[in-house]
Amino acid sequence: MATDRDFIDYVAEQIALGSRLTYRKMFGEYALYVDEKVVAFVCDNSVFIKPSAAVALLGAELPKRPPYPGAKDYPVVDELLDDTDAIRALMLETAALMPAPKPKKAAAAPRKPHK
Template sequence: MATERSFVQYVAEQADLGPRLTYRKMFGEYALYLDDKVVAFACDNSLFIKPTQAVQGDYPDFPIRPPYPGGKPHPVIDELLDEPDRLTRLIIETAAQLPKPKPKKPKVRKTSTS
């Protein structure tokens, strides 16, 4: 079941991080980015956070399951959608513990020779 856009918009609204939190549709589901780092996935209208020490230390009891078939298990943090302050804090702490994204290689423009 594909995630509804309204669910992802609700997550962004609850997190209240403004333009810092973005999302992109991927294979019917969504990846959520904080400052260009993938911090979470919205799959089957559930919110999965990247597994980091932030989650393991403060929230060890979240259910863990793969966000999509064949994916690595991630903590499911749906219960934090009703606690925006904790959700925001966890997203920020998760992003702080993730490496910076690798710079994208510039696209090489092919020229035709005449």
């Protein structure tokens, strides 16, 4: 079952980071970005945060399960969706620990025709 658009809108509203939080559809599911860094995935209407020291500190008790068949277990933050302060703090702390996004490659210059 793919994630509903209403659910991803609800998640973004609950995290309440405005334009700092973006999401992109990937393979029928979504990746969540804070300041252009991937911090979580939304799969089957559940939010899976990337494992990090922030999760160990702020969400050690969170349940874990794979976001899709064959994936490793990720902490599931669904129980924090009703606690805007807690989920926002976890997302911000996770983003702070993630590497900066790689610079995008410039578009290749068009080839000149052979004479």
